[in-house]
Amino acid sequence: MKLNADISPEEWKVFLEETEEQIVMLDNDIVRMEKESDNVELMQEIFRAAHTIKGSSGMVGHTRMSELTHAMETLLDKLRNRQLEVSSHIVNALLFGLDALKALKQEVISQEESDLNIVPIVARLKELATAERGITAEVVAGQLVLSPSNLQEIKEALTHEYSIYKIKTGVPEDSAWAAIRFMQVLNELGRLGKVIASVPTALEIEQEKVNFKLEVIFSGLADVEMVRTEIKSVAEIQEVTIEHLTEESIFGKSVKAAPGSEEHKTDEQNQARTGTPKVHALANADSQALQSVRIDVKVLDNLMNIVEELVIDRSRISRVGKVLMAKYENDDIIRELGQTSNHIIKIINELQENIMKVRMVPISTIFSRFPRLVRDLAQKQGKKLDFNMYGSETELDRSIIEQIRDPLLHLLRNSIDHGVEAPDVRLKAGKTELASVRLEARQEQGNIVITLEDDGKGIDTAKLKEISLKKGLITPENAAGMSAADAVNLIFIPGLSTAEKTTDVSGRGVGMDIVRTNIDNLGGSIAIETILGKGTKFIVRLPLTVAIVQGLLISSAGDTYIIPLASVMETLTVARADIKTINQREVIRLRDSIVPIIGLEKVLGRSTKPTRLSEHNLVVVIKAGERLAGLVVDSLMERQEIVVKPLGNYLGDVEGISGATILSDGNVALILDASSLAKMMVRGGQDIEHLMAVD
Amino acid sequence: MTKILVVDDAAFMRMRCSKLLTENGYEVCEATNGAEALDKYPVYKPDVVLLDITMPKMDGIVTLQELIKIDPAAKVAMVTAMGQRAMVMSALKAGARDFVVKPFDSVRVLETVKKLAG
Numbered sequence: 001m002k003l004n005a006d007i008s009p010e011e012w013k014v015f016l017e018e019t020e021e022q023i024v025m026l027d028n029d030i031v032r033m034e035k036e037s038d039n040v041e042l043m044q045e046i047f048r049a050a051h052t053i054k055g056s057s058g059m060v061g062h063t064r065m066s067e068l069t070h071a072m073e074t075l076l077d078k079l080r081n082r083q084l085e086v087s088s089h090i091v092n093a094l095l096f097g098l099d100a101l102k103a104l105k106q107e108v109i110s111q112e113e114s115d116l117n118i119v120p121i122v123a124r125l126k127e128l129a130t131a132e133r134g135i136t137a138e139v140v141a142g143q144l145v146l147s148p149s150n151l152q153e154i155k156e157a158l159t160h161e162y163s164i165y166k167i168k169t170g171v172p173e174d175s176a177w178a179a180i181r182f183m184q185v186l187n188e189l190g191r192l193g194k195v196i197a198s199v200p201t202a203l204e205i206e207q208e209k210v211n212f213k214l215e216v217i218f219s220g221l222a223d224v225e226m227v228r229t230e231i232k233s234v235a236e237i238q239e240v241t242i243e244h245l246t247e248e249s250i251f252g253k254s255v256k257a258a259p260g261s262e263e264h265k266t267d268e269q270n271q272a273r274t275g276t277p278k279v280h281a282l283a284n285a286d287s288q289a290l291q292s293v294r295i296d297v298k299v300l301d302n303l304m305n306i307v308e309e310l311v312i313d314r315s316r317i318s319r320v321g322k323v324l325m326a327k328y329e330n331d332d333i334i335r336e337l338g339q340t341s342n343h344i345i346k347i348i349n350e351l352q353e354n355i356m357k358v359r360m361v362p363i364s365t366i367f368s369r370f371p372r373l374v375r376d377l378a379q380k381q382g383k384k385l386d387f388n389m390y391g392s393e394t395e396l397d398r399s400i401i402e403q404i405r406d407p408l409l410h411l412l413r414n415s416i417d418h419g420v421e422a423p424d425v426r427l428k429a430g431k432t433e434l435a436s437v438r439l440e441a442r443q444e445q446g447n448i449v450i451t452l453e454d455d456g457k458g459i460d461t462a463k464l465k466e467i468s469l470k471k472g473l474i475t476p477e478n479a480a481g482m483s484a485a486d487a488v489n490l491i492f493i494p495g496l497s498t499a500e501k502t503t504d505v506s507g508r509g510v511g512m513d514i515v516r517t518n519i520d521n522l523g524g525s526i527a528i529e530t531i532l533g534k535g536t537k538f539i540v541r542l543p544l545t546v547a548i549v550q551g552l553l554i555s556s557a558g559d560t561y562i563i564p565l566a567s568v569m570e571t572l573t574v575a576r577a578d579i580k581t582i583n584q585r586e587v588i589r590l591r592d593s594i595v596p597i598i599g600l601e602k603v604l605g606r607s608t609k610p611t612r613l614s615e616h617n618l619v620v621v622i623k624a625g626e627r628l629a630g631l632v633v634d635s636l637m638e639r640q641e642i643v644v645k646p647l648g649n650y651l652g653d654v655e656g657i658s659g660a661t662i663l664s665d666g667n668v669a670l671i672l673d674a675s676s677l678a679k680m681m682v683r684g685g686q687d688i689e690h691l692m693a694v695d
Numbered sequence: 696m697t698k699i700l701v702v703d704d705a706a707f708m709r710m711r712c713s714k715l716l717t718e719n720g721y722e723v724c725e726a727t728n729g730a731e732a733l734d735k736y737p738v739y740k741p742d743v744v745l746l747d748i749t750m751p752k753m754d755g756i757v758t759l760q761e762l763i764k765i766d767p768a769a770k771v772a773m774v775t776a777m778g779q780r781a782m783v784m785s786a787l788k789a790g791a792r793d794f795v796v797k798p799f800d801s802v803r804v805l806e807t808v809k810k811l812a813g
Contacts, residue, residue, distance in 0.1 A: 015707050044751075048704075051749045055776060056707045058798025066798065073776070180780055180794070183787045206784055233810055234793075235803075 003108070004061035012108070015056055019105055022049040023098065028368040030094050031375050037079070037086035047076040053101070065104040068118050071125035072097045078129055093124050095372065146217065150197045151251070157219035158247055162193065165227060166243040167216040171236045179208040184234040186216070192230055193220015217245075297398070300359055307348075307355045308643040311548060314348045315640065315664030317341045356397065356545055363441045363450075364392035366405045370412060370439065377416045384423050385416065387437045394441040396448050397545040400522055404450075404542060407515040411452050411538050412439070414512070419456035419536050429533065431455065448542045455535040459528070461487035468496060481592075488528045492516045520624060520675050523549060523566040549644060551671065553637035553663070554620060556600040557607070560669045562642055562661060563631075567674030569623040571636055573616050588619070588630060595621060597630035598681055600672075604656055624675035631677070640664065644671060656680055696722045697812045700741035702732040702758065703774065704750045708797070712745060712774075715801050716808065729753030733761050736769070743811045744771040745795070745804075748782045756785050763790040770811040774799070 007015070029046045036042050050073040057065035072094060078084040103116050146154075154164055169185065171178045182198075182205045189195050195202070196217040200210045218227070224242050231240050321341045328334040367389050378385040396404070420435040427433060438453045461484045468474045468490045474482075490496060494513040519526050524542040543549070543566065551562035552571075572590075579586050579597065587596050597619055601607040619630040642661040647654060658673035699721045701712045706727075713723045724739045726732040728750055736744070744762065748755035755773055762769045773786045773794040783794050793807050 011707065011710055014710060018705065018707055048749050048751060051776060052705045055797040056705060059707065059711055070776075077779075177780065177783075180783050180787065183784055184793065187787055187792075206788070208780065208784075 002061065004059065007060055012060075015060055016105070016108060019053055019056065022053050023102060023105065024365075024368055025049050026098050026101075027372045030091060030098060031371040033079075033086055033094075034088065034091045034375075040080075043076075043080035047073065047080050050076050057104075060108070062104065062108065064116075064118050065101065068097055068100055068104065068122055068125075071122040071129070072101075075125050075129040084129070090128055093121075093128055095376075097121055097125055146197055150217070153194075153196050154217070154219065154250060157194070157196075162219045162221060163223070164196075164245040164250065165216075165218045165220075165224070166245050167218055167227065167231065167240065168213070168243075169231060169240045170213045170238050172238065173212050175212065175236050177236060178212055179205050179210045181234055181236050182210060182214045185214060185231050185237065188230040188234060189216065189218050189220075189227070192222050192227065193218055295358075300398075303355055304359060307352050308548070308645070310348045311352055311641065311643050312662045312664075314345050316666060318345055319664040352548070356548075359397050359399075359545070360395035361398045361401050362392060363394050363396055363401065363448075365401060366408065367392045367439065367441070370409075373409070374412065374416060374437065377413065381416070382422060383416065383420055384434045385420065385437055386434050387439075389439045391441040394443055394448060396542065400448075400542055400545065403518060403522055404540075407518045407540070408450065408452075410512075410515050411540075412437075415452055415454045415456070415536070415538075419454040419458075421457050425457075429457075443544075444541075448544060450540040450542070451537055452540075453535065453537040458532040458534055458536055459488055459491065459530040460532055461490075461530075464488065464490045464496070468493065471495060488530055491528065492526075517675055520567075521673075523564060548641060550639060551642040551661070552620070552639055553669070554600075554631075554633045555635045555637060556633045560637070560663065560667065561600070561633075562640075562669050562671045563620060563622060563674065564658075564671065565639065567622050567624065567672075569621045569628065571618065571620050574619050574630075576613050576615050576617070579613060579617070586613070590621065590628065590630075593628055595628045595630050596681055597632055599632045603631070603677060603680055622672075622674040622677065624678035627675075627678040629678045629681050642669075642671070696720070697743070697808075698722045698724065698739065698741045699808060700724050700726060700732060700735060700739060700744045702726040702729070702744065702750075702755075703747035704728055705747070708747065708774070712804070715804060719805055721808065729755070729758030729761070732758055733765065736762060736765055742770065743808050744769060745774055745808070746771050746791075747774045748779055748786065749776070756782065756789060759786055759791055760789050772807050772811060 026046060026049050029042060029049070032039075032042060033046060050069050054066050054069035054073055057069060075084070075090065075094065079086055079090070084090070100116055100118055100121050103114055104118075107114055157164060167189075171181050175181065182200070183202075186195050186198065186202055186205065196219055198205075198214065198216040200214070204210065220227070222230075224244065227242055228240050231237055318341070321338050324334050325338050370389065371387060374385060374387045377383075378387075415437055420437065421429065421431075423433040426435060436455045439450070440453075441448060441450045443449075465474070465479045465482065465487050469476060469479050473493050473496060474490070491512045492515075494511060496511070496513075516526055519540060519542070522542055524540060526541075527539045528536065529539070530536040550565040552565055552568050554561050554563060574588055574597070579588055581587070582594070585596055586598065587594050589595075597617075599607065599612070613632070617632050618634070618636060619632055620636070621628055621630050640663070642663075644659045645661055646659050647657065656673055656677045657670050658676075659671045660668055661671055663669050697720075699716050701709055701716070701723055702725075703709045703712065704727055709725050709727070713725060716723045724735060724741060726735050730753055732744070732746065746755050746759060746762075750758070753761075759771055759773070762771060767790075769790070771786075771791045773783060773791045774797060775783050775786075775794050776797045783791075786794065792811055795804050795807050
């Protein structure tokens with residue numbers, strides 16, 4: 001691929017970042033355009049985005065990219081100037097162009113030219129841009145005729161001993177800028193003296209009613225060569241002939257006066273230059289926008305790491321401080337040390353909060369891609385949708401943002417695919433043709449709540465039970481005692497799909513169980529509210545951040561482990577008598593559920609012996625999705641804010657362990673991963689799964 | 696040293712322009728939008744302004760009109776794109792001296808700047 005070799009790596013980076021930003025913006029805005037063609041700001045924004053990419057891609061030498069964006073821009077320009085109406089054809093063509101643009105951007109990254117042919121796409125865009133165009137530039141081939149007022153002006157000029165010139169010039173016949181060049185010539189001459197008349201007139205030039213020739217009558221003190229140099233300074237201007245007119249030649253024969261001909265517009269021009277145009281007071285808003293900087297994500301991650309180290313030290317300082325204070329309560333120096341360390345702790349807290357804030361990214365970074373997707377899906381399936389998003393400005397830690405995209409996408413697809421009915425079905429059900437899908441994000445007490453609500457057909461819980469039974473995922477006893485609210489959660493069991501047939505939209509093997517697992521892994525939760533025939537609402541709760549979490553410290557066989565508090569359902573002491581055995585597995589009854597229990601050492605594979613049970617056993621009930629499992633541990637310690645560190649490449653993925661942390665006493669502790677622990681417990685005891693599947 | 700004020704909302708274009716001009720012995724000051732350009736102009740007192748037409752909020756034309764109010768002799772060259780003839784036309788009417796078409800070649804930019812500065 002031939003690109004501009006003169007671009008530095010730093011410049012490439014900026015180019016790619018900026019282009020990506022504009023593409024994301026276009027992705028969202030072009031879809032909005034269909035609904036909001038009256039929104040002037042929006043139309044401007046779309047135009048500018050295409051325009052920016054065109055400019056930059058031209059500079060980097062990506063000819064195809066700039067050709068494509070040029071075609072898009074031309075069309076968008078017509079739309080924003082209302083020379084064209086927004087239609088679904090146009091939106092389709094623009095989205096098509098945008099997809100091609102994404103592929104072309106990819107070329108820059110991979111440094112390999114794709115086989116994408118943009119010619120038909122460009123042709124289509126051009127066709128649409130010209131289709132309804134009513135205005136074509138009229139080419140006027142007039143002759144220079146002076147009006148009485150022109151002649152009066154000339155007389156006055158002559159009395160001041162100004163020279164009068166008749167100037168002829170032109171631009172090449174393939175110039176796209178003839179009118180502009182002529183305007184420049186008139187401007188240059190205007191600075192040197194006065195343009196008395198011209199063909200085409202200033203007004204005609206302004207309206208681009210020009211061919212490739214220009215004739216001017218000019219008065220001024222400058223000599224011929226000065227005039228020539230000024231005119232020649234305008235690009236594209238070809239030869240310039242200048243004729244010095246005498247009084248006699250003007251009023252005798254060479255220039256005829258013709259009453260009633262159009263007066264030229266030099267005065268208007270001057271007025272426009274010195275007049276007082278309206279300016280909006282935007283200075284404040286603009287300088288506000290300037291108060292942000294772009295930071296490399298790596299720098300942010302580094303900062304976060306440093307703060308995490310501090311958070312660990314904070315716990316240690318606090319612990320040592322407590323010990324010292326208890327021991328030397330009356331010592332002034334210790335007290336002073338205590339005060340200082342308290343202050344440091346306070347500062348570290350603030351620092352942590354602020355860094356967390358810096359890492360926050362508005363959820364719009366993923367939301368912005370959805371309108372396009374929804375439109376495509378709905379169109380493909382012939383469904384009519386009114387899709388609305390709220391709270392796009394809600395912020396989440398960027399690591400969560402990255403991981404929540406796929407689950408949300410899946411929910412959205414499901415909603416359109418299975419939730420919303422086709423227009424005719426809706427009409428029969430007494431609903432409006434237009435289905436409503438609403439996606440909302442908001443902050444709620446240290447959590448982010450994302451809801452996806454549709455007014456579709458709802459989830460048939462009876463059918464869910466039936467299928468689960470048929471597939472052997474639940475027992476008839478389970479089914480019988482199951483409320484509708486519980487039954488709806490069957491949707492999260494692996495291997496269950498209510499769709500009668502899979503479409504290419506959803507049902508690609510990624511099930512709701514994966515959605516739930518992903519959300520669980522983030523320390524979040526998902527709930528469903530559904531009314532048959534009325535609609536469904538998914539409620540996803542997410543923590544604001546995952547890097548620092550609340551953990552429960554436990555000890556087992558002399559080692560300390562941490563269970564994220566979000567995975568802990570409860571802790572209890574269980575008497576040996578309450579532990580039953582089903583299929584050689586120990587279980588306890590917890591309210592309505594049967595919960596398998598197992599020693600932590602055993603499940604982690606550190607001990608092969610059966611779990612030794614005492615008279616009274618400490619059990620931590622963990623929750624992974626719908627699964628509950630009880631871990632038998634030696635003791636429960638404290639609750640602590642912990643910094644989750646990955647295990648690193650050396651250890652790789654260890655089943656059951658999600659990471660490690662440094663405790664306030666300086667020791668390293670492993671962080672347990674509830675969902676993989678629950679899976680590990682189920683393995684080897686297939687029938688247990690049935691018992692655990694529903695709580 | 697001849698001072699140039701480069702006004703463009705696109706970071707990449709600013710970077711390119713500044714690099715080119717600096718390499719050719721000009722002193723460059725950048726502004727990322729119209730309001731900033733208006734703030735910087737009286738302070739920086741550039742010899743030439745390269746002003747992008749298409750910018751959010753205050754576009755190049757409005758910025759130009761304001762600049763001309765501050766300094767009627769301001770030497771402003773508009774930076775534009777193919778297909779923006781009408782905008783260029785309004786800019787010329789509003790007092791722009793010249794313009795450069797994006798994607799621009801270095802020679803053309805330097806020529807324009809040199810002509811205006813001279």
